[in-house]
Amino acid sequence: AADIGSSEAVSLLDRPMWVLEVSQQAYLMEREPLTFCVDPDWLPFEAIDEAGRYVGMGADFLALMEQRGALELELLITDSWSETLQRARDGDCDFLPLAMATPGREQYLTFSEPYLETPSVLATRSDGPYVRDIAAVTHQPLGIMKDFSFVEIYRQRYPDINLVEVDSYEQGIEGVIEGRLFGLLGNMASIRYAIRESGNGQVKINGRLEGDSRLSVAVRQDKPELLAIFQTLVASISAAERQVIINHWYGQTSGVAAADTQRLSMMWALLVLVSLSIVLLLYWGYRLRLLNRGLEATNQRLTHLNRTDALTGLFNRLHFDDCLAQAMTRAKRNNTRLSVAMIDLDHFKRLNDQYGHAFGDHCLKALSRIMKHMLQRGTEVVARYGGEEFVVLSEGSDAEAFVAQLAHFRREVAASRMCFGGNEAGLSVSIGVYTAIPRLNESAMRFLLKADVALYEAKAEGRNRLVDHSPR
Ligand SMILES: Nc1nc2c(ncn2[C@@H]2O[C@H](COP(=O)(O)OP(=O)(O)OP(=O)(O)O)[C@@H](O)[C@H]2O)c(=O)[nH]1
Numbered sequence: 001a002a003d004i005g006s007s008e009a010v011s012l013l014d015r016p017m018w019v020l021e022v023s024q025q026a027y028l029m030e031r032e033p034l035t036f037c038v039d040p041d042w043l044p045f046e047a048i049d050e051a052g053r054y055v056g057m058g059a060d061f062l063a064l065m066e067q068r069g070a071l072e073l074e075l076l077i078t079d080s081w082s083e084t085l086q087r088a089r090d091g092d093c094d095f096l097p098l099a100m101a102t103p104g105r106e107q108y109l110t111f112s113e114p115y116l117e118t119p120s121v122l123a124t125r126s127d128g129p130y131v132r133d134i135a136a137v138t139h140q141p142l143g144i145m146k147d148f149s150f151v152e153i154y155r156q157r158y159p160d161i162n163l164v165e166v167d168s169y170e171q172g173i174e175g176v177i178e179g180r181l182f183g184l185l186g187n188m189a190s191i192r193y194a195i196r197e198s199g200n201g202q203v204k205i206n207g208r209l210e211g212d213s214r215l216s217v218a219v220r221q222d223k224p225e226l227l228a229i230f231q232t233l234v235a236s237i238s239a240a241e242r243q244v245i246i247n248h249w250y251g252q253t254s255g256v257a258a259a260d261t262q263r264l265s266m267m268w269a270l271l272v273l274v275s276l277s278i279v280l281l282l283y284w285g286y287r288l289r290l291l292n293r294g295l296e297a298t299n300q301r302l303t304h305l306n307r308t309d310a311l312t313g314l315f316n317r318l319h320f321d322d323c324l325a326q327a328m329t330r331a332k333r334n335n336t337r338l339s340v341a342m343i344d345l346d347h348f349k350r351l352n353d354q355y356g357h358a359f360g361d362h363c364l365k366a367l368s369r370i371m372k373h374m375l376q377r378g379t380e381v382v383a384r385y386g387g388e389e390f391v392v393l394s395e396g397s398d399a400e401a402f403v404a405q406l407a408h409f410r411r412e413v414a415a416s417r418m419c420f421g422g423n424e425a426g427l428s429v430s431i432g433v434y435t436a437i438p439r440l441n442e443s444a445m446r447f448l449l450k451a452d453v454a455l456y457e458a459k460a461e462g463r464n465r466l467v468d469h470s471p472r
Contacts, residue, residue, distance in 0.1 A: 003075035005053035006063035009248035019068045019236040024229050033072035034226070036062075037093035039081040041168060044193050044249040045116075045215070046098050048077055057116060058098040058215075060245040065217075065233035080167075082147045091220060095230065099218035100149035103156075110221050112230045114214035115237060116246075120150065122207035123191045124183040125176060131183070131207030138162065140182030143172035150185060153211060169194030177202050187213040189250070309384040311361060312368035320383035320391055324444045327395050331438050339399045339435040339470075340448055341406050342455040343371070345388035346428045346463040355423045362420040363427060364388065367413065374409045391448070399435040399470070406431050407466050414464055428464035430455055435470040 020028075028034075038058065040048040046058035054062065054075050066073055076093055078084045087093050089108050101111040122131050122142070131137055134154075138161040144151055146165040154161050164181060166172040173194050175181035184191060188205065195203055217230040307319035315323075324340070331338040345351075345367065352360040364384075371390060376382045380402075381393040394402045414428045432455025438447055454469035461467070 003052075003054055003073060004059050004063050004066065005049055005051070005055040006060050007055070007245075007248055009245050010060050010063045013064065013241050013244060019232055020070075020229060021232075024225070024232065025070065027225050028069070028071065028229070033074040034094045035074050035076045035092065036095050036097055037076045037078055037084040037087050038097060039084060040078060042081065042190060044189055048075070052077060054097075057245055057249045060248070061115065061237065062097045064237060064241065065230070068236055069229060069233050081145070085147055088218070088220070091222070094220055094223060094226060096218040098215045100213055100215055101218070102149045102152045104152050105149070105218065108221055109218040110224070110227045111216040111218050112227065112234045114216045115234045115242065116215040118187040118189045118213045118215075120185070120209040120211050120213060121188045121191055121205045122183045122185055122209055123173070123176060123195065123203050124206040125179075126202055126204045126206075128183075128206055134158070134185075134207070134209050137182060141180065143175050143181040143184040145169065145172070145186060145190075148186070149213065150211070154185070170198060173198045173200070173203050183207070185209070312365055312384050314368050314372065314390070315381060315383040317383065317385050320381060320385065320393065321444065323381045323383075324393055324448065327393060328438050328442070328444045328447060331395065332440055335437055336396070337399050337435055337437050338447070339392075339394040339402050339433065340451045341375075341392040341394075341402075341431055341433045342385070342448070342451045343390040343392065343406075343429050343431050344455055344459070346430055346459075348388040351425060351427075355425060356421070359418075359420050359423055359425070363418050363425075366418060367427065367429070370412065370416075371409065374412065375405060377405070391451075403433055403435070403466070403468055403470075406433060410464070410466055430458035430463045431466040432456065432458055433466060433468040433470065435468070 036054075038046045038048065038054055043056050046054065046056035049055045052075070053059075062073070065071065076087060078087055084093070084096065085105070088096055096109070098116065099105065099109065099111070101109075101114075105111075122134065122137075124131065135158065138158045141162050141164050143166045144154070144163050146167055151163060151165065154163060163185075164175070166175065166181075166184075169184070169186065169190055172181065172184035172186070176184050177198075177200060183206070184203075191205060195205075217234060219227040219230055307315055309316045327338055330336070345363070348360065348363075351363065368382075368384065368390075371382050371392070375392050379395050383391050383393075385391045392406070410429055410431055414426070416427065418425050418427055432451045432453065434447070434450035434454055436447075436450075450469050454467040457469075458465045458467040
């Protein structure tokens with residue numbers, strides 16, 4: 001029983017025991033287990049599975065017969081149907097559970113009543129015409145399973161038939177798809193099974209042929225008692241039982257359906273993978289945007305730091321030089337006036353020396369706040385140019401107002417007193433101003449130098465004053 005992998009269809013059947021005559025039982029008891037050979041690859045009819053068990057419709061029928069006849073069976077595994085026929089010819093197999101009677105086989109086998117029938121069909125390319133009569137296509141290459149009963153039958157019926165023997169139904173289907181074969185001949189169940197297995201819609205059953213496959217138990221010719229036993233067992237199979245088994249195997253989820261399920265689950269897995277990847281990508285995009293925003297802010301902070309004086313919070317020389325260069329370009333292009341002022345604390349060294357560096361710092365910061373407040377009114381740029389030296393840039397035509405504001409600033413500083421750390425001191429600034437429309441070949445440096453010269457003059461003239469070197 002271990003050799004037969006009967007399907008669950010068999011378990012549904014009511015299986016009465018002891019259908020054999022006592023003499024038949026005695027015959028079996030006296031003998032070794034019966035050996036049987038099958039087609040190892042002919043589903044849904046029969047096959048040998050990976051565990052070496054007999055499976056398929058034939059296995060289900062044989063399971064019934066095994067129980068009803070209390071048979072002791074032994075499967076003789078072969079690699080092909082041709083080998084099975086050879087082993088049957090050699091007398092190695094006592095019987096074949098599913099075989100069709102042909103004149104050739106009847107030379108060495110005897111056959112029970114057929115118990116399984118299936119129509120003969122022709123499969124061709126799906127786009128091919130329906131074939132009513134095989135005689136019309138016998139000149140075309142027609143695939144047929146090697147050593148199958150119909151090889152012999154068709155050759156007898158159509159002597160000119162162009163039969164091409166194939167090793168498997170799959171090979172035949174392939175031949176039809178590739179155009180090497182016009183069609184594939186065989187029984188409907190096997191061909192339908194192979195078409196479904198191939199998972200290819202390019203081949204379909206396109207003709208019903210004369211002569212059905214009528215499958216019987218084939219028994220060694222020298223064992224008539226055994227044939228009689230199988231006749232009894234075959235006869236014991238009811239129409240209902242036959243239908244349960246056939247329905248089970250025709251409705252069976254084929255390898256293709258299983259492969260479809262597998263493909264479907266792979267598709268799902270792929271879909272999940274793709275979705276996950278998209279979510280990950282979106283997440284990374286989001287993280288990158290955050291990172292970029294952070295970097296942008298850091299860059300802005302760095303740029304600001306790079307262009308700002310740490311002590312006073314005013315722009316530094318780098319920024320001022322850039323602003324002046326751009327303003328020069330604009331003034332030259334528009335032929336407009338540009339004003340620059342250089343402001344320097346008077347005797348700052350003395351202040352530092354007298355009240356300490358911290359007092360000096362305090363003065364620089366306080367002066368910067370006043371400058372910002374008084375001089376940076378619109379587009380003016382106020383910057384610390386170095387040490388105790390400051391610069392102011394003013395674009396536009398109202399240079400007179402700018403100079404007036406500078407003068408006002410100077411007076412305010414001179415009138416104020418700086419208090420820090422218990423010390424108090426007065427301050428003054430000297431200012432050099434220059435306003436002009438820059439000459440086309442004039443550099444920013446040269447332009448600023450004019451204000452510097454004016455400042456030098458203010459210092460030289462006694463400090464705490466504004467000197468304007470603008471051309472009149
Ligand atoms: N507290 C403080 N002092 C500074 C800073 N930067 C420059 N100084 C000081 O500013 C002084 C500039 O001295 P000088 O160049 O001789 O100029 P001055 O003493 O202001 O004289 P005149 O410009 O001729 O009126 C030096 O003593 C520097 O150490 C700073 O950031 N903080």
